[in-house]
Amino acid sequence: xxxxxxxxxxxxxxxxxxxxxxxxxxxxxxxxxxxxxxxxxxxxxxxxxxxxxxxxxxxxxxxxxxxxxxxxxxxxxxxxxxxxxxxxxxxxxxxxxxxxxxxxxxxxxxxxxxxxxxxxxxxxxxxxxxxxxxxxxxxxxxxxxxxxxxxxxxxxxxxxxxxxxxxxxxxxxxxxxxxxxxxxxxxxxxxxxxxxxxxxxxxxxxxxxxxxxxxxxxxxxxxxxxxxxxxxxxxxxxxxxxxxxxxxxxxxxxxxxxxxxxxxxxxxxxxxxxxxxxxxxxxxxxxxxxxxxxxxxxxxxxxxxxxxxxxxxxxxxxxxxxxxxxxxxxxxxxxxxxxxxxxxxxxxxxxxxxxxxxxxxxxxxxxxxxxxxxxxxxxxxxxxxxxxxxxxxxxxxxxxxxxxxxxxxxxxxxxxxxxxxxxxxxxxxxxxxxxxxxxxxxxxxxxxxxxxxxxxxxxxxxxxxxxxxxxxxxxxxxxxxxxxxxxxxxxxxxxxxxxxxxxxxxxxxxxxxxxxxxxxxxxxxxxxxxxxxxxxxxxxxxxxxxxxxxxxxxxxxxxxxxxxxxxxxxxxxxxxxxxxxxxxxxxxxxxxxxxxxxxxxxxxxxxxxxxxxxxxxxxxxxxxxxxxxxxxxxxxxxxxxxxxxxxxxxxxxxxxxxxxxxxxxxxxxxxxxxxxxxxxxxxxxxxxxxxxxxxxxxxxxxxxxxxxxxxxxxxxxxxxxxxxxxxxxxxxxxxxxxxxxxxxxxxxxxxxxxxxxxxxxxxxxxxxxxxxxxxxxxxxxxxxxxxxxxxxxxxxxxxxxxxxxxxxxxxxxxxxxxxxx
Numbered sequence: 130x131x132x133x134x135x136x137x138x139x140x141x142x143x144x145x146x147x148x149x150x151x152x153x154x155x156x157x158x159x160x161x162x163x164x165x166x167x168x169x170x171x172x173x174x175x176x177x178x179x180x181x182x183x184x185x186x187x188x189x190x191x192x193x194x195x196x197x198x199x200x201x202x203x204x205x206x207x208x209x210x211x212x213x214x215x216x217x218x219x220x221x222x223x224x225x226x227x228x229x230x231x232x233x234x235x236x237x238x239x240x241x242x243x244x245x246x247x248x249x250x251x252x253x254x255x256x257x258x259x260x261x262x263x264x265x266x267x268x269x270x271x272x273x274x275x276x277x278x279x280x281x282x283x284x285x286x287x288x289x290x291x292x293x294x295x296x297x298x299x300x301x302x303x304x305x306x307x308x309x310x311x312x313x314x315x316x317x318x319x320x321x322x323x324x325x326x327x328x329x330x331x332x333x334x335x336x337x338x339x340x341x342x343x344x345x346x347x348x349x350x351x352x353x354x355x356x357x358x359x360x361x362x363x364x365x366x367x368x369x370x371x372x373x374x375x376x377x378x379x380x381x382x383x384x385x386x387x388x389x390x391x392x393x394x395x396x397x398x399x400x401x402x403x404x405x406x407x408x409x410x411x412x413x414x415x416x417x418x419x420x421x422x423x424x425x426x427x428x429x430x431x432x433x434x435x436x437x438x439x440x441x442x443x444x445x446x447x448x449x450x451x452x453x454x455x456x457x458x459x460x461x462x463x464x465x466x467x468x469x470x471x472x473x474x475x476x477x478x479x480x481x482x483x484x485x486x487x488x489x490x491x492x493x494x495x496x497x498x499x500x501x502x503x504x505x506x507x508x509x510x511x512x513x514x515x516x517x518x519x520x521x522x523x524x525x526x527x528x529x530x531x532x533x534x535x536x537x538x539x540x541x542x543x544x545x546x547x548x549x550x551x552x553x554x555x556x557x558x559x560x561x562x563x564x565x566x567x568x569x570x571x572x573x574x575x576x577x578x579x580x581x582x583x584x585x586x587x588x589x590x591x592x593x594x595x596x597x598x599x600x601x602x603x604x605x606x607x608x609x610x611x612x613x614x615x616x617x618x619x620x621x622x623x624x625x626x627x628x629x630x631x632x633x634x635x636x637x638x639x640x641x642x643x644x645x646x647x648x649x650x651x652x653x654x655x656x657x658x659x660x661x662x663x664x665x666x667x668x669x670x671x672x673x674x675x676x677x678x679x680x681x682x683x684x685x686x687x688x689x690x691x692x693x694x695x696x697x698x699x700x701x702x703x704x705x706x707x708x709x710x711x712x713x714x715x716x717x718x719x720x721x722x723x724x725x726x727x728x729x730x731x732x733x734x735x736x737x738x739x740x741x742x743x744x745x746x747x748x749x750x751x752x753x754x755x756x757x758x759x760x761x762x763x764x765x766x767x768x769x770x771x772x773x774x775x776x777x778x779x780x781x782x783x784x785x786x787x788x789x790x791x792x793x794x795x796x797x798x799x800x801x802x803x804x805x806x807x808x809x810x811x812x813x814x815x816x817x818x819x820x821x822x823x824x825x826x827x828x829x830x831x832x833x834x835x836x837x838x839x840x841x842x843x844x845x846x847x848x849x850x851x852x853x854x855x856x857x858x859x860x861x862x863x864x865x866x867x868x869x870x871x872x873x874x875x876x877x878x879x880x881x882x883x884x885x886x887x888x889x890x891x892x893x894x895x896x897x898x899x900x901x902x903x904x905x906x907x908x909x910x911x912x913x914x915x916x917x918x919x920x921x922x923x924x925x926x927x928x929x930x931x932x933x934x935x936x937x938x939x940x941x942x943x944x945x946x947x948x949x950x
Contacts (some may be wrong), residue, residue: 499709528574633708708775776893786830799844
């Protein structure tokens with residue numbers, strides 16, 4: 130059986146004819162005839178030839194149905210429910226006894242009753258007429274015409290005449306049948322269209338089939354074009370190679386392979402990496418340059434051969450020089466400097482003993498922003514004379530950022546660690562992993578889990594990046610991590626690092642840092658540093674007045690105004706509130722930018738900038754220590770807290786209001802602080818007689834505890850004695866000394882428990898003008914880490930019980946006026 134497209138003449142010749150009520154039934158195994166379509170058939174077999182002969186001699190109509198199941202015998206249950214009444218248009222007998230018949234579809238029919246199956250099947254049929262087309266069908270017909278024209282344009286098998294025929298068919302049903310008959314669909318898809326009587330539904334089905342065919346043809350055309358382009362490029366390259374050989378020119382591809390092989394020999398790769406590189410290079414040699422994977426393989430080899438497998442920078446093991454470099458770059462930080470010098474001393478002894486494969490430690494600097502954690506890494510690199518690279522880990526969520534992407538992905542690259550080592554050009558740089566406390570897990574994996582292998586000295590000598598897929602020795606890299614807090618770092622990762630804490634700077638330390646580092650840097654950055662004079666001006670007498678010098682040279686002889694100690698102290702106390710010096714440097718930069726503006730506009734500069742000048746240059750102060758603490762009053766107690774930005778001072782407020790004994794807590798307190806408040810209230814109630822609190826106060830009043838600022842979440846186990854003191858002060862009406870700060874947890878029986886972050890808290894107390902600090906006695910060993918300047922400025926009182934806290938914090942009973950601090 131074969132099928133051909135319908136011509137315009139055949140379509141227009143299909144007029145209205147009378148369909149007989151019964152007719153022979155012919156089952157087709159792999160074809161569907163549509164009304165109006167022409168189908169040539171080759172019919173063989175005695176019963177089916179007889180069926181055609183009898184029909185040709187009679188009404189010339191037969192029923193054509195799709196057979197849904199294979200088989201030679203006629204089975205009425207295997208026929209599709211809807212077929213087509215076909216008129217025999219032409220008949221031709223063949224020498225072998227078969228007949229060639231041309232059928233033209235006339236109408237959709239269904240079998241109502243099988244009349245006879247003796248010689249061949251005969252059935253009574255019913256015509257299924259098309260419903261009248263509505264507005265929706267007309268709209269869908271226009272869409273189908275446009276889509277069919279696009280398919281004809283893309284298909285090399287469909288002649289352009291088919292699109293012309295479709296454009297001239299007025300009836301939507303006939304249009305749907307014509308399109309389906311010529312699309313070359315599977316028989317079951319054609320049968321689905323034939324069986325759909327509703328015109329709108331039939332057209333929607335045809336449009337969906339058209340869209341699928343359009344996509345398939347579009348893909349096929351693109352594939353054909355790509356293949357043709359590849360073949361053409363291959364032929365052109367072959368011709369180009371032939372021409373180059375005839376001209377005696379060098380083979381570029383051969384030169385490229387030779388260069389890669391030379392790099393492979395010089396790379397000094399370990400055996401596993403070398404085997405992988407040789408395998409990939411051999412694969413690249415066999416690959417045509419036009420292949421899609423050529424660039425991928427070439428890029429991989431570039432990464433593999435470009436890594437510093439055997440390139441390292443020798444360590445400068447001069448301990449005195451290292452100490453001098455660290456002192457030049459950073460003030461104080463003795464503990465960290467000693468640790469770095471210890472590392473150098475150990476390396477020096479190992480080197481003298483012939484141990485050149487010693488592993489580097491994993492250091493983690495923990496402290497608030499602006500204390501110099503990242504710049505310490507730069508100083509370590511300068512002291513060791515190693516390369517320095519920095520990787521910012523803040524906010525990464527994808528494990529592939531650490532381990533790299535597999536080469537199966539499009540645009541795959543190595544992870545940030547391998548990229549950093551490659552950019553350093555040596556296998557032993559100082560690598561700073563910045564903000565390690567700010568990584569988080571995502572749907573792509575947990576970056577912290579990938580860091581476990583990288584930061585483990587026992588495993589990182591075989592670190593495998595997924596892109597390279599070969600081990601790389603990371604044990605020679607000196608890793609320096611930085612973090613603001615430890616709570617967000619997973620325990621297994623924290624266990625692999627050596628923690629060094631940078632708590633913050635005292636006022637005197639900030640003054641020294643400003644003098645030694647910040648002011649010179651800002652003077653240079655703002656163009657106020659003296660520049661070298663030209664030879665012509667240098668030859669003039671030294672006493673030559675500035676008016677006789679060129680303007681530019683007069684400026685070069687000038688100098689930046691000096692910041693006095695009073696100005697620096699006022700900057701620290703009233704214009705900044707930080708543990709580090711980052712904001713202090715910004716303020717100094719603002720002062721010198723204003724001086725640079727004056728110099729650029731020809732205005733005279735002052736010799737120095739004093740404390741009172743800051744109001745004009747920087748505006749009003751941001752804070753005053755006295756204003757922060759304020760006047761002493763009942764129910765307000767000064768507490769100390771630790772934050773990722775350093776220590777901080779909190780004023781805990783308590784008020785007694787009429788009520789029924791409820792405890793109200795506000796200020797976004799966490800669960801731990803809420804439990805501390807309940808424990809403090811229980812202690813106050815259990816000691817109400819000794820503290821002078823009326824017993825009825827707890828039944829007739831509500832106690833409201835608030836910790837400003839209300840928009841900032843707060844939590845931690847060190848506010849117990851502060852909350853208890855505020856409650857007792859409010860319940861007794863006794864004023865509290867605001868310049869007496871405290872920190873410590875409380876038990877139900879009034880014991881004071883130890884806390885953490887003592888150094889940061891004491892520095893914060895000193896910054897705001899606190900005079901006395903109450904500290905748990907168990908924290909006495911921690912005072913060794915506190916700067917001596919802070920211990921001199923503050924009176925640190927060690928306490929074990931609330932009985933020692935209350936007399937220090939609260940005024941004596943019936944004190945009419947505040948007592949001097």
